[in-house]
Every structure is written in C-alpha cells, then in structure tokens.
Amino acid sequence: MSRRIAARRQRPTRWWDIFNRAGRRSHLRRSSDLEAERCPIVDRHDATTGVLVVLVLLFTLADGVLTLLLLDHSCEEANPFMAYLVERGPLWFLGGKYLLTAIGLATFMVLKYYRLFGTRLRLGHCIPILAVMYVVLLVYQLSIFRMVALSHPLTVPGAGRVEPHPDGRALLTNPHRMSEEVIE
Numbered sequence: 001m002s003r004r005i006a007a008r009r010q011r012p013t014r015w016w017d018i019f020n021r022a023g024r025r026s027h028l029r030r031s032s033d034l035e036a037e038r039c040p041i042v043d044r045h046d047a048t049t050g051v052l053v054v055l056v057l058l059f060t061l062a063d064g065v066l067t068l069l070l071l072d073h074s075c076e077e078a079n080p081f082m083a084y085l086v087e088r089g090p091l092w093f094l095g096g097k098y099l100l101t102a103i104g105l106a107t108f109m110v111l112k113y114y115r116l117f118g119t120r121l122r123l124g125h126c127i128p129i130l131a132v133m134y135v136v137l138l139v140y141q142l143s144i145f146r147m148v149a150l151s152h153p154l155t156v157p158g159a160g161r162v163e164p165h166p167d168g169r170a171l172l173t174n175p176h177r178m179s180e181e182v183i184e
Contacts, residue, residue: 045109052127053105059134060101064094066141073148105130 067077068090077083085093105127112124 045112049109049112049124049127052131053109056105056127056131056134057098057101059131059138060098061094062138063134063141064097066138066145068093070141070145070148073145075144075148 067082068086071077071086077086082093082097085096108123108127108130112122112127114123115121116123116126
C-alpha cells in the first residue's frame with residue numbers, strides 16, 4: 001500500500017484529475033494548518049459555498065441592471081471606474097462588474113482559510129457577508145427606483161408617458177390618442 005501511495009505522489013497531476021472527486025482537499029485536516037502565518041488552500045468546496053457564489057454573481061447582475069435603470073432616471077454612478085465603464089456602454093459596465101466580482105469570489109474561495117488582519121475572521125466568511133450586503137443593496141436600489149420612477153415620469157417609446165395616478169396606479173398618456181389609459 002505504501003509503495004502505491006509513493007508512486008502516486010511521484011507522478012504529476014493530470015488536467016482531468018479535477019473531475020476525480022475522491023481524495024481531494026475540501027477542508028483542512030490539521031489544526032496546525034490554521035496558523036496565522038500560513039495560507040492554506042483547499043481545492044474542493046461545499047455546496048453551500050457554491051450556492052452563495054452563484055447568488056452573489058446573480059445579485060451582481062441584478063445590481064448592474066438596476067444601476068443602469070437608475071442612470072436612465074437621472075441618477076449618477078458614484079464609483080469612478082464603474083462610471084467610466086457606463087460611458088463605454090451597458091455591456092462594458094455589466095461585463096466589468098461581473099468580471100471584477102467573479103475574480104474577487106474566486107480569490108475568496110481559493111484563500112477561504114486565510115485570516116484577515118490576524119483575527120479569527122477568515123476570507124471564506126466574507127462570502128455569506130457579501131451575499132447579505134448585496135441583498136441590502138438591492139432592496140435599497142429598488143426603493144430608490146420606486147421613488148425616482150414616481151417623481152420622474154418615464155417615457156415609453158411609441159406609447160407616451162407613464163405618470164403617477166392619485167390612487168397609486170400608473171397613468172399612461174399617449175400623445176397619439178386623445179384618451180388616457182390607466183395601468184394597474
């Protein structure tokens with residue numbers, strides 16, 4: 001048995017070994033691996049981490065779309081780099097936002113046991129914190145969007161303007177028709 005293990009460790013890892021689920025590191029085995037001066041790396045992650053990463057990436061795209069909608073309603077992008085990407089176009093903005101988030105999440109996953117500032121807080125703890133922060137951000141953006149949309153009527157191409165109605169419904173005013181339609 002020991003000869004087989006020694007032979008396995010002498011050969012290089014093949015590219016298709018990533019699909020082999022047996023024997024891979026999904027967590028640290030020794031408490032000494034968690035020392036502050038070391039930076040242990042794992043190459044397998046649990047399903048919860050995977051779900052959180054996918055959620056954060058989806059939240060990033062939702063944040064980008066809401067930001068673009070708010071920019072259409074006379075809001076401004078506070079981040080100068082993102083403002084530059086917005087000037088380049090919406091696909092540049094969404095792609096840059098997604099790419100930066102994906103690179104950050106990949107770093108968080110690879111270095112998930114790295115201690116932040118020498119404390120007990122590890123980089124892997126930041127993934128669920130980031131997901132919660134994105135939920136708070138999206139709720140905030142939706143509330144801003146609702147306030148801005150009610151105060152600044154949106155012009156619908158070919159249909160006219162959408163204006164707030166006194167009873168809370170939207171009033172669609174079509175310049176090509178003589179009547180008004182109420183949208184519920």
